[in-house]
Amino acid sequence: MRHLKTTVHPDLQHLDDKIIFKRNTARAIVVDGEDILLLYTERYHDYTIPGGGLDDGEDMIAGMVRELEEETGAKNIHGIKPFGIFEEFRPWYKDDADVMHMISYCYTCKIDRELGETNYEDYEIKNGMKAVWMNIHEAIAHNEQTIAKSEKKGMSIERETYLLHLIAKEMI
Template sequence: MLYTQRYDDYTLPGGGIDEGENQVEGLIRELAEETGAQNIHNVKAFGMYEEFRPWYKEDFDIVQMRSYCYTCDIDEELGETNLEDYEVKNGMKAVWINVHDAIKHNLDTIKNSDKKGMSIERETFLLSLIRDELLSS
């Protein structure tokens, strides 16, 4: 997962799809860039999360976002990350953390922090879904 100091939350790696990429290629690139994941394979679709958010650019008040979620296998050892400038400034770093601990932390941040980001509700929902659907068996 990713821990972001600015928002004091745990999130799943992710981001936009570059021109010419399909979703799986975007997943592999983003996962490698943000976490240093190596040997990404056995990629399987898990689901899609749709949300509407306030938008900060002219001509639009809201934006529709679709987050496509996948499972995959990676090597246990992570390589070097290639974070974007804003990710570095936000204090983002890849971490291994138990999903139950990440959910508990995020719920505490939602309840008690005024610095939470806009993604924490989505991320906590997805982490709970992962816990319930992938880890319960």
């Protein structure tokens, strides 16, 4: 799979002598015309691509399908193809490590337009997450406004907005 980008959080001056926790994630890129299936998160006021962490020993594609079904209620997932890898180094706030090295494996796929039931985790419910079909250009503009003006923005918005720009350029 092609490497898209590697980012290092601005709070990390160096990685020397740091304990690094590696987290593999899988993300699903689903487009229909100029619409893209995204997750709106009220807490962070942003749009993100469905996906999340893989369970120990879980196959990458199986994890992507699981996350897509849980977060959006997607049905009839098919036509899965690799899109690219996005790597991030971020501060980690748990005692077992100093830095998280998150590797996002992104795949494109097709689904039925109508979504079914979601199965959100407690923190996703508390954050006000919901699946939406959104015009990709409107989602990019929204996220760019959040980056520029919002105190609520999360650490993932730069990754998500970069990916949305790349998807719009290559797939729309």
